[in-house]
Amino acid sequence: MKHLLAAALILSAQVTIAQQIKYTVCNDCWNRDSLGNHRVVIEFNGAGKIAKAIIPWRRNDENPQDKRVIVQDSKTGNKILNVNAVDISRENGTVYFEPVSGKGTYNVYYIPYRNEGKSNYPKGVYLKPEQTASAEWLKTINPKAAANATVARIEAVDSFNTFYPMEVIATAKETNVLKAKYAKQPFIVFPEDRQFCIRIKHDLPYRWIQKGAQSSFQGEAAKGEFYAYQLGVYALKDLQNVKVAFSDLKNAAGKTINTKQITCINTTGVSYDAKPFTQNVDVTANTIQPLWCDIAVPANIDAGIYSGKATVTANNAKPVTININLTVNSKTLADGGINEPWKQTRLQWLNSTLAQDNDVIAPYTPLELVGDTAVNLLGRKIIINKDGFPKQIQTFFTEEMTGLSTTPNSLLYEGIHFHFTRQSNGKNIDLKSAGFSFTEIKPGTLKWQATNTSDSLQMDVNASLEFDGFLSYTVKVIALQDMDFKDIVLHIPFQKNMTTYMMGLGQKGGYRPELVDWKWDVANKNQDGAWIGNVNAGLQFSLRDEKYVRPLNTNFYLQKPLQLPTSWGNDNKGGIQVGIKGSSMLVNAYNGARRMKKGEVLYYNFNLLITPFHPINTEFQWSTRFYHQYNDIDSIKRTGATVINIHHATPINPWINYPFIEWKKMKSYIDEAHSKGMKVKIYNTVRELSNHAYETFALRSLGHEVYSPGKGGGYSWLQEHAAEDYIAAWFVPEIRDAAIINSGMNRWHNYYVEGMNWLTQNVGIDGIYLDDVAFDRITMKRIKRVLTKDGHPGIIDLHSANQYNKSDGFNNSANLYMEHFPYLNRLWFGEYFDYEKNAPDFFLTEVSGIPFGLMGEMLEGGGNPWRGMIYGMTNRMPWTSNSDPRPIWKLWDEFGIKGAEMIGYWSTNCPVTTDNEKVKATVYKSKGKALVSVASWAADNVDIHLKINWQSLGIDPSKATITAKEVTNFQPAKTFAAGDAISVEKGKGWLLIIE
Incomplete structure (x- = not known):
């Protein structure tokens, strides 16, 4: 993760700021889930039983006085009980503690929390102050005494959690001095480098106090690079309709980068359905609005320094102009720099129109x-x-x-x-x-x-x-x-x-x-x-x-x-x-x-x-067998599976809906799978987005365009860095991946399409696994086009948990997602689908996909294998241990189901029926033989007789045999005569071969 590495390098250099405070990281040096993500390392060189440290922590969290302070002896790791934290504010705090080991190092954890609620939807609850000090010890504190302990450094538990540098706040005094200096201006503009994303809204970063307001910005880009930088607008009064106007960038020889190559993603863009738009940006007084400005540097331009202006305007306000000086080096990038996304080079994808032309997609035919x-x-x-x-x-x-x-x-x-x-x-x-x-x-x-x-x-x-x-x-x-x-x-x-x-x-x-x-x-x-x-x-x-x-x-x-x-x-x-x-x-x-x-x-x-949208493709169903877990490829192949579905929270796809960070590991795995005749699909959708996305704070600068408004909360990282106005989504505790809910139809879908195209062309993915869908059919068509481009298979399967509940608005999954069905290859419906209590008509319409030209698989509890086979469904390996589909796959292969014609009980032409309407039969007809699936929805065990249209089967009844082959955990071996009664257990059935 190069963006984290870059941050770590900055931190490891122990850059100092005011009061010589050093900001560093100490990777997983403590238990964050009880002590929090941040600590102050204190050096005590005095004597006695009271250490006093004044900590200028410059915190960006609200109400720090309501959060516990924990002091730990670094020698023993023991918590110190005699502690008294006073005068706690966002700027600083005073901590008294008993230095139980004498001179040495002590750690002050100042934002400790515990996780409550469900593991995948946690609520980070910050610990309230507690008083553990003895009354006798407290009496010995002299508040007028000078500090006798010093702050050595402030540490984050890792570089991803650090507040440095963009979330270390300026003090009120520093801010007021700056505001007084620019009192006649309605706003101040702070140019900022792309690698220091503006994160906080209600405080100035101390970095800007150190630098001061700048009238110019210097950056460096390669030829052909998509270069991004920020203009941080700090409003001194309410601003309406903030915009940025750009001039051409020119070098000394008069060569230019035209303004057509320069945009601001906050004010203009192209919507997910290819419509250009402008966005009104208002900024409330005493808040910061980042404006992300992007320069598409031409690949055929001369190296050199290109200068121009970016002018920020607002209604009834004097404009502020920033001089832009971009050094274009001699290197040429063929890909716009998208292979270095930590430089925000992929922000160009937000305005993509890739695959928008409504070209006909196979198997469909022109109108x-x-x-x-x-x-x-x-x-x-x-x-x-x-x-x-x-x-x-x-x-x-x-x-x-x-x-x-x-x-x-x-x-x-x-x-x-x-x-x-x-x-x-x-x-x-x-x-x-x-x-x-x-x-x-x-x-x-x-x-x-x-x-x-x-x-x-x-x-x-x-x-x-x-x-x-x-x-x-x-x-x-x-x-x-x-x-x-x-x-x-x-x-x-x-x-x-x-x-x-x-x-x-x-x-x-x-x-x-x-x-x-x-x-x-x-x-x-x-x-x-x-x-x-x-x-x-x-x-x-x-x-x-x-x-x-x-x-x-x-x-x-x-x-x-x-x-x-x-x-x-x-x-x-x-x-x-x-x-x-x-x-x-x-x-x-x-x-x-x-x-x-x-x-x-x-x-x-x-x-x-x-x-329906097209005929069902039974051959795909029989020959394409999904293995839904990251595992050793050889072991997967031995199961008989042909396609590997890689979920998120795996080594090659760790971050939910952001499969771009470990892409080299992913490519290596996919290359190996391809060499062994296997295909690989990945989990990737847009319903929520990992907080590990490089563009998180650029997207946050777009207001509610990409992220939904909400009450905040959730995992500690979200509360400490996103702070407010979001909906916390799925969380993976093992890797601490915390997602934020996407707002719906927006430009992130353009990024999504470009990302899928990049993964197909550069990583070699064979398709995607969708876990519910948060986009419409416009995006689905675009996705299908880029996934199938240049002969790639572009396999898409959709999983849904049953949406018919209060939280989901009582909608049927199949009805909700039907607009996507034309582009799917398989359904996997899913958690909370009841395969035992529901009747055949429910299976047919809500689960099987058959009325829409699809076929599916079962999930909840492994499904009902007997009823599933009525619709050509098994469950998916290795999702449920109690229902292994391999014995049924084995029977398919022994019978030769590939090439067989599926004739379901719903067809008036089905050549085999039963004499009990509660027991259904579906036929898989091949030359000279048939595989008959029988499944019961009867309330009790029943005996049935098959009614066979021998002529339709093309089998001579006088020479026919009816055989049940042994299938592990499904049926015993047995032979029947044509007129025999067949006992069918409640909720079960048979797979019979007639030949």
């Missing part, structure tokens, strides 16, 4: 316009009505989900449409349309628009269809006169026979109820739509308005929930009813009575996902 109104896409078809909404949606997937048919499955009973009902007479307003027109026709995207009008209302429809089956509608409703509505509703009329299953709107995945009557409750529920359909044809809908912001998920929904759509929610009058209406199954999304003034606009936006 095909058929005539004037129909669009073909992989396995699906949309016919557009003249009002711009779908007239019909069709799929062409077979029930088996392994291929495509020429016979369409038509989802809609009639076209999707709106009703605008007058309050006065209860009649619907008749909107006229002249038809729709295409505004963009590309292989990956089709866009069209339509205008529908009456004398009182106008509805502008803008739609976008993408190659994966994502259909997005922006519906702008404009009142042309004052209007009172009894209701405004969206109708999605399904064919009844296409609505077997439902998931969402408070419904657990499974069979669709006869009636669902749902109301908005965004404060508690992450629900705005549902999925309805069959295995081979379905539709997810979600209702939003123009102010939609993606909420947090995975334990954090309540801290950033959905915003109630103004249109659909209508002050909580709105809701959705799902049920049979005449000959259709109708989704009725209503918003209730409302009034619109002339000229008022409402947005009734909605998204549709047409499922």
Whole structure:
């Protein structure tokens, strides 16, 4: 970790500041979890039973008088009881103690804490002052006596925890002197080097008192380097709209670095969806705002000194100009310096537009316009009505989900449409349309628009269809006169026979109820739509308005929930009813009575996902076997696994969602795996970010753009260095990795895409393992593109714990993440999924992935191996010791499951069924033989008979055998005749070979 090494070198030099205090580190010289991360080393050379030390510690923590001071004898390591700490402030404190060993060294621990709560979500609680000194000893203290002990140095437990130099604070007197000097100015600007990240907000670093306010800044960069520096704005009054203007940088010969190559990430940028933006920066009086300025040094420039200006402005304030002198050396960097990220060279990734073009991603096919109104896409078809909404949606997937048919499955009973009902007479307003027109026709995207009008209302429809089956509608409703509505509703009329299953709107995945009557409750529920359909044809809908912001998920929904759509929610009058209406199954999304003034606009936006996304790839399921643990590669290969998933908190990927520090170790491991025919995927997502990220404080300077606002707390490092306004996330106690929650959709996603591209191209990762997802489909598509670039496999599998709980907003994992399913290779759903009490319809819709073109694996308790095989699922090695999938993998290989056709119980073509509806059978059909998975959901042990369509199997019944091979911890060896009763234990089943 070179950034820590650099800090350690500075510290080891024992640089001195005021009062000759030395700041050093002493790597793990004490137990930080009881004594804290910081101590003062005291030298006592006096005599007697009272040592007095006055410590100018310049602390950045608040209320130090409320924290315990512990004194330890360095000779024995024993805690000294006779201690009295007085006059404790952030600037200094006086500590009296009994020097029990006489002259020598004593250690004063001044921010001790203990960890409470869950190990992965700890709460660092700072110890309160205690009085352990005897009354007799206290009486002997003479407060007027001179100090007889000196401060030798202030130590941190390691370089990562040190406060030096940027968190060592200036005193109030020093600060006031500086403020008085610049009293006529609204703010002071302190230029700062990129390796000294500005960290604190409410205090000046003492480093700036020593240096004084500077009017110039000197830096050095290589040709082609992305060079970053800081302008620390210290506000002497409230500032609004702080900006930085740059001039060209010129050398003596007149050669320039153009201002187009110079930016400030705090004020301008490119959003995660490729939209340029400007950010308003306000600074409260007596606080510091870092402005990170970046220079993209051209690679073809001459070496030399390039000079220019950076001018900081604010509304109604005199500007401050800093002279910038950048020395460009003779070295040329081909990569912009990103191989030295501790220099903040990767901040350029924040504004990346890599992989934003909506190119078609395999296995999808280009959109095909058929005539004037129909669009073909992989396995699906949309016919557009003249009002711009779908007239019909069709799929062409077979029930088996392994291929495509020429016979369409038509989802809609009639076209999707709106009703605008007058309050006065209860009649619907008749909107006229002249038809729709295409505004963009590309292989990956089709866009069209339509205008529908009456004398009182106008509805502008803008739609976008993408190659994966994502259909997005922006519906702008404009009142042309004052209007009172009894209701405004969206109708999605399904064919009844296409609505077997439902998931969402408070419904657990499974069979669709006869009636669902749902109301908005965004404060508690992450629900705005549902999925309805069959295995081979379905539709997810979600209702939003123009102010939609993606909420947090995975334990954090309540801290950033959905915003109630103004249109659909209508002050909580709105809701959705799902049920049979005449000959259709109708989704009725209503918003209730409302009034619109002339000229008022409402947005009734909605998204549709047409499922399945593609046929299931059973061959990938049988041949790709994940091993979910860091381990010796040879031992992993011997298990039969083919892909290694490397979690965080491992030697080659230690820091959560920041896999860039130990990348050389990672590359070495991956190279070895590749040489042995194995693939390696890594854990990496954006829900939270390790505090070890080089860019932590640069990202903190962006306010709430990257990190969510919150109450702070959590592990001690976060409290001591991030201090305030964050949400503490996952913590790994073994390596003390403390993460902070990401705010949602922001520029860190641009960095994430660039980072994944770098890891693919330079480290050779074969894909990623996602532990829930905190980004939207735009980022997912970009990730898939960079992971599969240049022939890389780009395997993505998604794990989710069951999201149907209070903390997650009662949403179904599959429903929540369905927009990502087109780009996944496997599901792993996951903790808190109940594989014992839930029925087959739950397995099918919420766990298996089959209705969406995916396959999955089980986790909680190892899953139920008998029921899992109905859907082609095992669990994952070596996650659970009580359910080893290798015996089942062995049977797969002995049978020859590769190349077999999977025909599930959900298909009317399944050639083997049972005479008990609670016992399901799925067939893996091969030439001249079949592997039949039987699993029971019956309440008790039952005897069943197989009903076999011999002709469909292609097997002569007179010559057939039915054999159960012995599978360890699954079934004993046994042979059955065709008509035999087969005993099936409760919750279990068989794997039978018919041949």
